[in-house]
Amino acid sequence: MSAGHVDDGTRLLGSLVPMTAYDIRLIGDPVLRQEAKLITDIDGKLVRLVDDMLETMYEAPGIGLAAPQVGVQKRLFVWDVGMGPKAIVNPEIVESSGEWIFEEGCLSVPGLSWEITRPKVVHIVGRDMDGNEMSFEADELEARLFQHELDHLEGTLLIERLDEETRKVALKTIRDMQLGQAASLAKNELRLP
Numbered sequence: 001m002s003a004g005h006v007d008d009g010t011r012l013l014g015s016l017v018p019m020t021a022y023d024i025r026l027i028g029d030p031v032l033r034q035e036a037k038l039i040t041d042i043d044g045k046l047v048r049l050v051d052d053m054l055e056t057m058y059e060a061p062g063i064g065l066a067a068p069q070v071g072v073q074k075r076l077f078v079w080d081v082g083m084g085p086k087a088i089v090n091p092e093i094v095e096s097s098g099e100w101i102f103e104e105g106c107l108s109v110p111g112l113s114w115e116i117t118r119p120k121v122v123h124i125v126g127r128d129m130d131g132n133e134m135s136f137e138a139d140e141l142e143a144r145l146f147q148h149e150l151d152h153l154e155g156t157l158l159i160e161r162l163d164e165e166t167r168k169v170a171l172k173t174i175r176d177m178q179l180g181q182a183a184s185l186a187k188n189e190l191r192l193p
C-alpha cells in the first residue's frame, strides 16, 4: 500500500547479507490475481524474503507490501505505519466494525488513488516470524492497510473495491498510462544506437 510519509530509518533484522529490492509486480501481471498459499514453514528463507520485501517497500516507498506483489504466492505481508517494520504470516481478519473513508493507493497500481470506504476497526490474527501467535486490533490507517494487504493475498486489487462507474474510468486511465509507457519505451528503444 502507498500512503503518507514513512520514516525509513529502521530495518527488521541486522544482517551481514545485503538486502535486495525486488521489482514490484504491476497491475496486469497474473500473479496479482492468484490466491496466495498458506505458509507451513517459517524458516531462514522466509526471514530473508521478509527482509527483502521490507527493503522493496521502503525503497518504493510504501507503507505495506504483500508477497504476491513481489511474485511470491505466500500468505505474508510486511508493513510500517511509522512504528517500525513488521511482518505477519497467514494473517486473517476475524472481526471488523465501523466505516472509514480513506484515499487508498497501491504500489502495484502506481500513481493512482481513490477514496474507498471500508471498516474502520479490524481484529487481525496470524503468526510472527518466530511462529508466535499474533492477535490484535487495529484502527484507521493500520486497519486499512491490513484489509488492503489481505486483499492482495486473495488476488484482489483495490480497483475491485470501487463502484462500477469509477472502476470503468480507473481501468481506462490505467490502460492509457500503460500504453503511454509502452510508447515512450518504444521511442527510447528506437533511439538506441
Ligand code: NI
Pocket (backbone or CB within 6 Å): 001, 002, 105, 106, 107, 108, 148, 152
Ligand atoms: Ni497494494
